[in-house]
Amino acid sequence: MNWLYKKAYPIFAFCLSISTPITIGVRLLLVKDRQVLLVKHVYQDGWYLVGGGAKRNETLEQTARREAYEEAGAKLGEIRLFGIFSHFPEGRTDHIIVFVCEEFTFSGQSDAEIDELRLFPLDQLPADILPGNSRRIAEYRNNPNQISYGNW
16 A cells, blocks of 8 residues: 555656645644654655644634644644744745644554654664754754754
8 A cells, every 4th residue: 555655646746846836834843752753654765853734714722733643543632833944845945843742641552654653862863864853863963942944
């Protein structure tokens, strides 16, 4: 089934660039005991921060909490804004709001789009983590209370 997701994702991304040229999503720095929770999707290579796109009539906080639950079975305590970033993949404009949560529980149960999830030490990230995700983690390590903005 994973091969089908990998084959269908480029078509989905192309259709999204036409139908929804501007998207808004969230990513979460879920940090506990100097470790960050990362996920691997079945349709993309590499490790990502937990997160995804906002749905119609959903606040950014609701999006963050929904995505955390769907992707990791995580229930979040207090979340705070970490930064707002822009990314321009596949012909569209993507705005990514990053939140930090240091008080959470997670069951490890995920939906069908997640292949694997794991906690990694903040200073020992996997080699195949995507660059924007890695940069946010490095920024958190350097100053966990900063609020940043810029390119993803």
